[in-house]
């Protein structure tokens with residue numbers, strides 16, 4: 001059996017391996033000059049390729065329950081084994097994140113490419129598939145003035161996140177040409193733009209804190225970790241983590257705010273104890289000088305201005321309890337309006353895509369066209385930050401590759 005894999009990304013490479021191991025003759029069609037370019041950029045060049053806490057609760061999408069079977073069948077253990085069998089020794093990091101022990105994403109791509117070669121999978125690069133047709137039981141793969149044929153097709157063209165790595169949403173048109181509907185995609189795992197006057201001054205400051213998204217009084221999602229001020233708003237793993245839910249609310253036209261807690265380990269009362277003691281010792285200093293050594297210097301004037309201090313030269317010893325609490329309220333509940341989010345170029349994942357209800361949840365075969373399979377980010381499944389998206393790419397790729405090569 002002849003199988004065409006459209007898109008040589010994380011999912012397509014694993015799909016090709018699974019199909020070839022199952023005896024199929026496989027060809028990968030990749031529009032970039034090399035397959036797997038995005039893999040190199042993952043995990044800041046270290047490839048956080050799965051997570052010890054894989055569970056359907058960490059995934060999102062309209063019919064997300066339908067993704068559970070695939071995640072359970074090619075699960076964490078099978079994934080670790082799959083990669084160990086190709087030479088990747090896993091290394092656990094914080095929050096259950098798993099990396100190759102080399103901490104090099106190129107290792108993951110290298111072993112996948114080695115296996116593709118070993119299995120005689122053909123790779124046609126610099127080839128953008130612009131049309132797919134099915135005529136008399138056979139697929140035509142059309143692009144760049146050429147036509148190839150295959151018995152089965154696996155569409156693994158990714159979503160829209162990171163178009164610089166090849167995934168620009170073109171695959172949606174191919175899916176649509178076979179009658180699939182696309183749930184409107186939007187960036188997930190992306191930095192947030194906030195309203196505020198001082199971001200240029202604060203850009204580059206990092207702190208370990210909590211970011212909480214709220215729509216009116218309703219909490220949307222919160223997360224903890226390293227947060228980074230940028231010249232447009234905030235970035236960092238917890239910001240990416242909550243971004244999907246925030247953007248969902250923004251797209252509904254809701255007003256959304258984030259609250260930053262720079263001292264999550266301390267209650268307001270504890271923080272008051274700390275600050276009043278500190279100010280007591282250095283009562284002769286201005287509050288601007290008195291805050292040095294407590295928070296990043298770049299933040300001091302901004303925090304004090306936000307706390308409505310007009311006179312930053314006021315002596316620490318002259319601050320009353322109410323005034324100290326004004327500072328604490330900024331440090332613990334700094335409120336910003338969310339005005340937007342970064343572009344697809346900066347996004348790490350895509351929310352939306354082909355509805356899971358339009359594929360067989362066991363095999364990932366299209367419910368519209370027999371012999372067409374879909375895998376990876378093109379489907380309406382997006383995971384949390386931390387290895388969940390690559391796990392979906394591997395699990396769905398393996399499932400599509402194996403099932404397409406098993407069924408006659």
Ligand SMILES: Cc1cc2nc3c(=O)[nH]c(=O)nc-3n(C[C@H](O)[C@H](O)[C@H](O)COP(=O)(O)OP(=O)(O)OC[C@H]3O[C@@H](n4cnc5c(N)ncnc54)[C@H](O)[C@@H]3O)c2cc1C
Pocket residue numbers: 006007008009010011012029030031032035036037038039041042043044047048049050127128129130156157158159161162165166167168170171347348349375376377378386387388389390391393
């Ligand atoms: C910067 C960055 C860092 C990330 N870090 C992590 C991480 O550490 N852990 C994690 O779990 N996830 C991470 N992700 C997400 C993860 O990389 C993706 O979810 C995953 O790669 C999706 O796999 P895919 O194969 O479905 O799509 P992709 O990897 O996007 O691959 C799709 C492929 O199809 C090709 N293609 C598209 N259209 C066509 C066409 N018409 N014809 C031919 N070829 C085509 C593209 O060139 C591309 O090679 C990161 C993403 C980015 C952008």
